[in-house]
Amino acid sequence: MNMADGAPKHPYHLVDPSPWPALGSLGALILALGAGVGMHPDLFGPGVQKIVASVQWWVIAPGLLLIFAVMYWWWSDVVVESRKYHTAVVQLGLRYGMILFIASEVLFFAAFFWAFFDASLFPGELKQPIRTEVTGGVWPPKGISIIAPFDLPLMNTLILLLSGTTVTWAHHAIIEGNQRDAVRGLLLTVVLGACFTGIQAYEYLNAPFSFRENIYTSTFFMATGFHGFHVLVGTTFLLVCLFRAMKGQFKPKQHFGFEAAAWYWHFVDVVWLFLFFCIYWWGAGKAPIALH
Numbered sequence: 001m002n003m004a005d006g007a008p009k010h011p012y013h014l015v016d017p018s019p020w021p022a023l024g025s026l027g028a029l030i031l032a033l034g035a036g037v038g039m040h041p042d043l044f045g046p047g048v049q050k051i052v053a054s055v056q057w058w059v060i061a062p063g064l065l066l067i068f069a070v071m072y073w074w075w076s077d078v079v080v081e082s083r084k085y086h087t088a089v090v091q092l093g094l095r096y097g098m099i100l101f102i103a104s105e106v107l108f109f110a111a112f113f114w115a116f117f118d119a120s121l122f123p124g125e126l127k128q129p130i131r132t133e134v135t136g137g138v139w140p141p142k143g144i145s146i147i148a149p150f151d152l153p154l155m156n157t158l159i160l161l162l163s164g165t166t167v168t169w170a171h172h173a174i175i176e177g178n179q180r181d182a183v184r185g186l187l188l189t190v191v192l193g194a195c196f197t198g199i200q201a202y203e204y205l206n207a208p209f210s211f212r213e214n215i216y217t218s219t220f221f222m223a224t225g226f227h228g229f230h231v232l233v234g235t236t237f238l239l240v241c242l243f244r245a246m247k248g249q250f251k252p253k254q255h256f257g258f259e260a261a262a263w264y265w266h267f268v269d270v271v272w273l274f275l276f277f278c279i280y281w282w283g284a285g286k287a288p289i290a291l292h
Contacts, residue, residue, distance in 0.1 A: 011089040020074040031063030112223040149280040163192035186242040193235035237261040
């Protein structure tokens with residue numbers, strides 16, 4: 001309900017009709033169809049399987065491109081709307097939403113830790129003879145050489161801890177209205193995030209085991225891999241904040257876009273600490289360390 005001059009009578013933001021939800025859903029549908037058909041070519045006859053293998057990426061790629069395009073256009077609209085419509089009440093709702101999102105992410109990673117601890121604490125469980133056969137009744141499984149926890153993983157731990165301090169520096173700079181230090185802090189955080197990703201990519205390329213070897217390797221790659229994906233998302237999130245900070249769009253009392261990115265980044269930091277101590281260090285047991 002609006003007044004005659006167009007000013008809203010309430011503190012809420014009622015968004016205008018938008019094509020982005022429908023287009024985003026279409027992109028997700030195309031992506032799911034391409035990926036699903038590509039992962040299950042056995043559903044078709046021998047002649048069709050070759051066709052599916054040759055065209056699946058021509059289906060997956062448009063779906064991905066459409067999703068990325070919708071993300072850019074939709075979030076661009078949100079940035080524009082935030083300057084006018086994000087009142088204190090709206091920002092409170094956004095904070096609640098971000099808290100719930102991070103809580104769901106905690107449960108997401110809890111599933112991977114559950115799988116890891118179930119296998120590592122009970123490698124020779126009598127009710128699961130196949131697990132005992134695969135692991136040899138010990139953890140890590142017999143024949144596995146592990147990644148040295150105090151080599152590249154420790155370096156990445158220090159990088160993420162340092163990035164947590166730089167993003168906090170940027171946050172305090174925004175609160176104090178210091179645009180220059182805010183840009184510096186965000187730039188350092190983005191660079192550190194990129195360094196973490198590069199080191200983890202190198203670690204994966206030189207890992208002494210592959211994804212499909214046994215339950216240790218699969219839980220290792222699933223947990224650390226999804227964390228690495230979250231680091232990529234968080235780095236992109238902060239890169240957008242860096243561009244916005246350079247344009248002076250964050251104000252001392254209105255910068256929730258940055259706050260959400262900072263919360264997400266701190267969450268990523270905490271998850272990595274659990275990964276480092278539980279999987280890289282404690283989970284390694286007395287297995288031999290692979291030499292590069």
